[in-house]
Amino acid sequence: MSKNKMTGRMWQLLFAVLFAGFVACEDKQDPVNDKPKPDTLVVEKDTFQVPALEKLVFYEINLRSFGPGCNLKEVEKQLDSIQALGANVIWLMPIYPIGEINRVGELGSPYSVKDYTDVNPEFGTLNDLKSLVKAAHKKNIAVVLDWVANHTAWDNPWISNTDWYTQDANGNIISPPGTNWADVADLNYNNAQMRLEMIKAMKFWIVQANIDGFRCDAADFVPYSFWRQAIDSLNKMGKKLILLAEGARTDHYSAGFQLTYAWDYYGKLLSIFGKNESASNLFTTHTAEYNSVPAGKHKLRFITNHDEYAWTASPVTQYGGKEGSLAAFVVTAFMSKVPLIYAGQEMAVPNTIPFFSVYPLNWDMNYAIKMQYRQIMQIRKAMHVSEKNMLPLTPDSKVIAFKLVDPAGIKDSSLLVFVNCRNVQVSYPVPADVPHAVKNLLTGSTEELPAQLSLKPFEYKLYAY
Structure with missing residues (x-):
């Protein structure tokens, strides 16, 4: 076998040994160093965006x-x-x-x-x-x-x-x-x-x-x-x-x-x-x-x-x-x-x-x-x-009443909220400056608010105007 051929063979053997050692190192798991490190890992990405x-x-x-x-x-x-x-x-x-x-x-x-x-x-x-x-x-x-x-x-x-x-x-x-x-x-x-x-x-x-x-x-x-x-x-x-x-x-x-x-x-x-x-x-x-x-x-x-x-x-x-x-x-x-x-x-x-x-x-x-x-x-x-911007209506001892006003003033985008906090029927005087032509959001019907809104025990009403 010539000297050149022997040298080529030796290089082949050396490469094989080095490659095997590299693979062995890659496969070996270090129980300490291979444990996930929260400080260094990159957060998984997805398309989800946390809501405002x-x-x-x-x-x-x-x-x-x-x-x-x-x-x-x-x-x-x-x-x-x-x-x-x-x-x-x-x-x-x-x-x-x-x-x-x-x-x-x-x-x-x-x-x-x-x-x-x-x-x-x-x-x-x-x-x-x-x-x-x-x-x-x-x-x-x-x-x-x-x-x-x-x-x-x-x-x-x-x-x-x-x-x-x-x-x-x-x-x-x-x-x-x-x-x-x-x-x-x-x-x-x-x-x-x-x-x-x-x-x-x-x-x-x-x-x-x-x-x-x-x-x-x-x-x-x-x-x-x-x-x-x-x-x-x-x-x-x-x-x-x-x-x-x-x-x-x-x-x-x-x-x-x-x-x-x-x-x-x-x-x-x-x-x-x-x-x-x-x-x-x-x-x-x-x-x-x-x-x-x-x-x-x-x-x-x-x-x-x-x-x-x-x-x-x-x-x-x-x-x-x-x-x-x-x-x-x-x-x-x-x-x-x-x-x-x-x-x-x-x-x-x-x-x-x-x-x-x-x-x-x-x-x-x-x-x-x-x-x-x-x-x-x-x-x-x-x-x-x-x-919306929340504004209280006329204060009442039994009814929580407020409006949620749309800043842009778009029709049917503002709300009126009336909630009876008592286990008895009550009547609430609707303020005169509140729009009385409203949409009942619970039924979908168009209604005219009365001067006195009757609410059953614990009843709530939601209107858009």
Whole structure:
């Protein structure tokens, strides 16, 4: 064999060895370095665009009541029904594995998080969540997760880092001060490393499941500086997010949240329907509540939510019956830029709905009420209520009456809303300066408003002019 031929053969062998080594390196999985890194991965792109803030309608889901499946796949099956209610944001209560140490209730609280980057097998898998988000986006529905930043379960792996948690004088980790939440351990936001891990965990869901934001639990318990740090970091990912703070602190807005809870509105509505307070006082509360809201931000308004439905009473009890709860929702749907529907209220479920145990809802219950919810929300969407200017009509102790004025003054684009807040028939004096030739939005007929509008117990009327 000549020297030239031997040299060529040697080059062939060398190339083969190098190629084999390259393939072996490519196939080998490094369990640490190959794990997804939320800080470096690119968010999955799709054509979905998060709706404008003032056009959001939230639908909150307690998976343990979302029967019959009570899991993520069940939510995906019912997307059409959710969309029919006019909702374009699904808020999933915590989907993470639940702690077992000091567990409360039959199955534990979803707000006792054992692992921030996993899905509770009770509800499904990460792939189930991805499938739900993808299907929801195709229907122009956003999906936000409930985020529990104030505390963890006692058996969360983070607990080994004791300085990540609040401690007493003896160095013992404690539950959140001022609460009876014995199933969770309070996090220490003076620890910079813990903060970074919390932000990394939030990014995980944006990257891995393409979710559209967070409803942040007990936001008032967590310092402003962290929320500002976290939201600034999330915004750098380049994805438009929906950020709702369960709290009343005004600094949540400057931290980057677009929405906070309308607790004052909720309390006033309860007093009007449940304690016979004057209906006209709701407008005073509405104005006062928005005085502290910066331009371009909003309040999330509701007649109930998972805490109220579980621990206080059902809307049926709080507002004087099925029709009363419906009347309260009509006020909220048309007076609010961003309303919330909690799964179950649209059927006027009369009893409390737990979330420490499984309680599948019967979607055929009070079907007529559910159809009225759909009609109300269809009218709200068709009339572009979020774009109107709300102006109270003549104050009344029993009737909430206001108009929603179209800025362009287009015929049949402005609305009149009348809601009887009492379980008795009442008469409301229609102001003389209100157009009396109107279109009844509930029946489609053209009508002439009388000088005295008669309203049956808890009746509501919606007109266009």
